[in-house]
Amino acid sequence: MTKRIVLSVLIVIIIFSRKNVSCYVPLGELDQNDYPELWSQATTVYEFTVKDLNGNDVPLEKYNGLVLVITNIATHCSLSSSAFSEFKYLQNKYYSKGLRILGFxxxxxxxxEPYDNTTIKNYVKGRRLNFDVFANVDVNGRNASExxxxxxxxxxxxxxxxxxxNxxxxxxxxxxxxVExxxxxNNNKDFEKKILMYL
Structure with missing residues (x-):
């Protein structure tokens, strides 16, 4: 547990030393046009529309009634091989019960994640990833996805x-x-147990 806490703190320090992944917009940069935004008022993911790897709009309403895992992915991360294998395993095992995994x-x-969307699409085909992968997004900072x-x-x-x-x-x-x-x-067993709570 101590190792996990130390690693968490180190990761936070690295992240906050990089301007492009800041969590918040400085107050001085805000103006009235920034409010209200959908993310600050929404109650479900169904209110959002995202882009697929071809640049097409995908309303998340299409996943209504399903259990989702939404995750930020990176093809060049040292964790990618094990993470993608786990996602493929879970998608195969629980697809019929209503699980869908969405990778961003x-x-x-x-x-x-050095690739553009076209290259990522080819990567998805080459790795035979069986879950939905969307267009590259920012997850932190002013330009973060809604x-x-x-x-x-x-x-x-x-x-x-x-x-x-990642x-x-x-x-x-x-x-x-x-909900989680x-x-x-979090290890894979914990992850699967959490999913089963909602299937």
């Missing part, structure tokens, strides 16, 4: 609400409400 590539963590701002507002993080590393996972229940937030420090 993100380049904000040491640029471990969906990800919403997820962080509803499920707070350890010490800070910002996303601290493969942060939000479990969303069948009503579209984020897990980090890279």
């Amino acid at each position: 590539p993100c380049s904000q963590f040491l640029f471990e 969906l990800w701002k919403f997820l962080k507002r509803v499920k707070k993080g350890f010490i800070f609400d910002c996303i601290k590393w 493969f942060t996972k939000f479990i969303v229940d069948r009503n579209g409400v984020p 937030r897990l980090t890279v420090f």
